Amino acid sequence: MHAEVGDRLCVHGRVVGQEDRTAEIVEVLGADGEPPYRVRFEDGHEALMSPGPDSVVRHRDREPGPG
Numbered sequence: 001m002h003a004e005v006g007d008r009l010c011v012h013g014r015v016v017g018q019e020d021r022t023a024e025i026v027e028v029l030g031a032d033g034e035p036p037y038r039v040r041f042e043d044g045h046e047a048l049m050s051p052g053p054d055s056v057v058r059h060r061d062r063e064p065g066p067g
Contacts, residue, residue, distance in 0.1 A: 002033040008058040
Protein backbone atom coordinates (compact mmCIF):
# COMPACT_ATOMS: atom_id res chain seq x y z
CA MET A 1 0.00 0.00 0.00
CA HIS A 2 1.33 3.43 -0.95
CA ALA A 3 -0.13 6.82 -0.02
CA GLU A 4 0.71 10.51 0.18
CA VAL A 5 -0.60 13.31 2.38
CA GLY A 6 -3.98 14.39 1.02
CA ASP A 7 -4.98 10.95 -0.26
CA ARG A 8 -8.13 9.34 1.14
CA LEU A 9 -8.25 6.05 3.01
CA CYS A 10 -11.48 4.07 2.61
CA VAL A 11 -12.06 1.38 5.23
CA HIS A 12 -14.79 -1.02 4.13
CA GLY A 13 -17.37 -2.22 6.67
CA ARG A 14 -16.54 -5.66 8.06
CA VAL A 15 -20.10 -6.85 8.67
CA VAL A 16 -23.38 -6.53 6.79
CA GLY A 17 -24.94 -3.12 7.43
CA GLN A 18 -21.73 -1.45 8.61
CA GLU A 19 -20.95 1.57 6.45
CA ASP A 20 -17.57 2.28 4.88
CA ARG A 21 -15.51 4.95 6.65
CA THR A 22 -13.38 7.48 4.82
CA ALA A 23 -10.47 9.47 6.24
CA GLU A 24 -7.93 11.93 4.88
CA ILE A 25 -4.29 10.94 5.25
CA VAL A 26 -2.64 13.82 7.11
CA GLU A 27 0.77 12.22 7.79
CA VAL A 28 2.71 9.28 6.32
CA LEU A 29 4.94 7.72 8.95
CA GLY A 30 6.34 4.77 6.98
CA ALA A 31 9.15 4.82 4.44
CA ASP A 32 8.28 5.54 0.80
CA GLY A 33 4.56 6.08 1.42
CA GLU A 34 4.05 2.88 3.39
CA PRO A 35 1.93 2.62 6.58
CA PRO A 36 1.40 3.59 9.30
CA TYR A 37 -0.65 6.68 8.47
CA ARG A 38 -2.11 9.40 10.67
CA VAL A 39 -5.64 9.95 9.37
CA ARG A 40 -8.48 12.38 10.08
CA PHE A 41 -12.05 11.13 9.78
CA GLU A 42 -14.93 13.35 8.65
CA ASP A 43 -16.05 13.90 12.27
CA GLY A 44 -12.59 15.34 13.12
CA HIS A 45 -11.34 12.24 14.97
CA GLU A 46 -7.68 11.43 14.25
CA ALA A 47 -6.09 8.00 14.47
CA LEU A 48 -2.87 6.19 13.68
CA MET A 49 -3.63 3.34 11.27
CA SER A 50 -1.85 0.47 9.60
CA PRO A 51 -4.59 -0.46 7.13
CA GLY A 52 -5.43 -4.07 6.41
CA PRO A 53 -6.95 -5.84 3.40
CA ASP A 54 -10.33 -4.20 4.05
CA SER A 55 -8.88 -0.77 3.15
CA VAL A 56 -8.04 1.02 -0.07
CA VAL A 57 -6.16 4.26 -0.80
CA ARG A 58 -7.84 6.70 -3.17
CA HIS A 59 -5.15 8.95 -4.60
CA ARG A 60 -6.16 12.58 -4.90
CA ASP A 61 -4.63 13.05 -8.36
CA ARG A 62 -6.68 10.11 -9.72
CA GLU A 63 -10.09 11.11 -8.39
CA PRO A 64 -12.48 12.69 -10.87
CA GLY A 65 -12.92 16.42 -10.59
CA PRO A 66 -16.21 18.29 -10.20
CA GLY A 67 -18.56 18.67 -13.13
